[in-house]
Amino acid sequence: MKLIVGLGNPGRRYENTRHNIGFMVIDEFAKKEKVKLNLKTKFKGEVAQTTIHNESVILLKPNTFMNDSGKSVLALKQFYQINDEDILVIHDDLDLLCGKVRIRRKGSSGGQKGLKSIISCLNSENFNRLKIGINRDEFIPVVDYVLGKFTSEQKKEIDISIVTSVEAIYDWLTHDVVYVMNKYN
Numbered sequence: 001m002k003l004i005v006g007l008g009n010p011g012r013r014y015e016n017t018r019h020n021i022g023f024m025v026i027d028e029f030a031k032k033e034k035v036k037l038n039l040k041t042k043f044k045g046e047v048a049q050t051t052i053h054n055e056s057v058i059l060l061k062p063n064t065f066m067n068d069s070g071k072s073v074l075a076l077k078q079f080y081q082i083n084d085e086d087i088l089v090i091h092d093d094l095d096l097l098c099g100k101v102r103i104r105r106k107g108s109s110g111g112q113k114g115l116k117s118i119i120s121c122l123n124s125e126n127f128n129r130l131k132i133g134i135n136r137d138e139f140i141p142v143v144d145y146v147l148g149k150f151t152s153e154q155k156k157e158i159d160i161s162i163v164t165s166v167e168a169i170y171d172w173l174t175h176d177v178v179y180v181m182n183k184y185n
Helices: 018-033 066-080 113-122 142-146 152-174 177-184
Strands: 002-006 038-040 045-052 055-062 087-093 101-104 128-133
Touching (some): 002 018, 002 066, 018 087, 018 128, 018 142, 045 066, 045 152, 055 066, 066 087, 066 113, 087 113, 101 152, 101 177, 128 152, 152 177
Parallel strands (some): 002 055, 002 087, 087 128
Antiparallel strands (some): 038 045, 045 055, 101 128
16 A cells, blocks of 8 residues: 655645645646545545555545644554555655656655654654755745745746656556656656
8 A cells, every 4th residue: 555645735825835736746646546535534634545556545635734744644654554665745845946856765854844744743754755846035935935826937847847746656656766766866
C-alpha cells in the first residue's frame, strides 16, 4: 500500500496559492485516476483510494492547516499500517526555480512547515518527497509570498510542473525511487 500526500491549506481563501501546489497535484492525479476525494474526519483530510498495478494507493489532502499536516498523515499511516518508505509527500519549495520538480528519498524539512509537522508526528524523515519549485521573492515576506497566487508567467510553469509531477507519481508507484530521482532531478 502506498500513500500520496499533497500539502496545502484548506478553504477557498487558499485555493490556487503557491503553498497549495501539493493539493493541485493530488487533484490532477485523482482526475486522471477518475477518483473523487471525500472528507474523512478520522483522517483529518480528504481521501481517495485507487489501485495501480495491483497496488492499493491512497491519496490524501490534509484538512488541517499546513503546520498541522502531520496529524492527518499519522492518522492514515497508523490506520493502514503504511511504512514510511511507502509515503510520498508533494509540497512547494521556495529554493527551487518556479516549476522545477525534484524527488527526494528522505531529509530534513528545509524550513517547510508541513514537512516539519510530518517529521515530528511520524518521528521520522524517511519518507519520499516530490518538491515543486515556487521560487522566492526577496521583496515579499515569505508568508505573503507562499499564500499569494502565481503570476500569469509562473502559472504557465506550474501547469507544466503539475503534469510532470503526475508522471513522476506514476513512475514512483512502479519503479525504484532512485530511478525516479535520476529521471526527474
